[in-house]
Amino acid sequence: MINRIHGRGRLRQDAGFSILEALVASVILVIALVGFLTVAAATTNLGGRSAHSASANALIYDKYETLKLAGLDAITAETVTDIDMDSNGSIIPGAYTRTVAVEQLDAGTSLTIAKKVSITVSWPGHSLTQTSIFVKES
Numbered sequence: 468m469i470n471r472i473h474g475r476g477r478l479r480q481d482a483g484f485s486i487l488e489a490l491v492a493s494v495i496l497v498i499a500l501v502g503f504l505t506v507a508a509a510t511t512n513l514g515g516r517s518a519h520s521a522s523a524n525a526l527i528y529d530k531y532e533t534l535k536l537a538g539l540d541a542i543t544a545e546t547v548t549d550i551d552m553d554s555n556g557s558i559i560p561g562a563y564t565r566t567v568a569v570e571q572l573d574a575g576t577s578l579t580i581a582k583k584v585s586i587t588v589s590w591p592g593h594s595l596t597q598t599s600i601f602v603k604e605s
Contacts (some may be wrong), residue, residue: 516593521594523588525552526565530586531599534567539603542582544569550601564589572600 484492529552531583534542544567565588572581580603589597 475569487546517592519590520589520595522551522561523563523590525556526558526588527551527586527595527597528564529556529558530567534584534601539582539601540586542569542601543567562590 541552546564546566548564548567549560550563551559553559559571563588568585568587570585571579572582572583573579582601583598584598584601587594
């Protein structure tokens with residue numbers, strides 16, 4: 468800061484910012500911007516993951532309802548690749564793979580009385596699984 472003698476021997480400070488003050492203000496501004504951009508990037512990433520999870524849940528629910536209506540004897544293992552679901556609930560081409568794994572539960576008899584069904588929907592780097600037991604109705 469520069470001091471000048473003004474008038475009757477009084478010191479007067481020049482108006483404005485020194486280089487050091489401007490540098491400190493710039494550093495604070497950069498730190499705030501980096502923080503804001505980090506939060507914005509994280510929010511965008513979470514939004515994308517949420518959309519994938521919602522689509523995967525819809526594909527699982529669709530298959531679950533189909534199996535429930537089909538009956539125990541019609542439940543078989545399968546894998547369907549490159550699928551997705553549109554806003555009307557129709558299966559369309561997409562980036563998901565849906566796998567149905569079936570385990571027969573016979574309780575020590577030769578009759579199948581139930582099936583343990585695991586429906587897994589996966590997409591690059593992630594997957595979502597739901598397991599249910601379907602029981603034969605008497």
